[in-house]
């Protein structure tokens with residue numbers, strides 16, 4: 001009996017240690033008959049722009065801000081943006097809807113699938129997003145809460161240990177230009193790591209002679 005217990009424990013440790021490759025959301029049974037749309041822009045961690053539909057926000061989740069006018073760059077915002085970009089940028093994604101098709105800003109509210117990955121669920125399960133349930137779109141609300149509980153329990157992503165200086169806004173510049181950006185800006189993303197200059201405050205960037213980028217308006 002004791003031996004059986006130890007054996008089960010070993011299996012549990014093994015399964016628990018398989019990491020991000022074994023997320024449930026990555027081996028999803030994607031519903032049939034969904035239409036697919038090309039992603040023409042990744043706006044941030046939970047918003048994309050789709051060909052023909054325009055702006056679309058993922059249902060049931062919320063990722064930290066990367067370019068909010070007052071909140072600035074929130075902790076794990078750039079990572080969430082990057083995760084979303086890695087999943088869907090330039091691809092065709094299959095799109096599902098819930099009871100409420102659009103929000104009051106005219107954005108579509110969607111479930112997105114790429115390959116066998118359920119994007120909304122992945123972002124919660126991997127710790128890039130928090131659950132945000134807005135009725136009447138509650139089809140996967142219970143699942144998302146459960147996945148968030150697992151992400152928390154495993155210290156994934158934003159649930160992990162925070163670096164000491166987290167939560168502060170940061171800005172990026174390049175040694176080769178006089179512009180500074182939000183890290184999520186398409187121009188900031190083009191700065192090679194060895195050329196990157198990081199500023200902790202807007203003032204610091206201005207003091208060093210950098211001017212705000214006209215695209216991302218930091």
Ligand SMILES: [Zn+2]
Pocket residue numbers: 180181182185186187188213214215216217
């Ligand atoms: Zn910029």
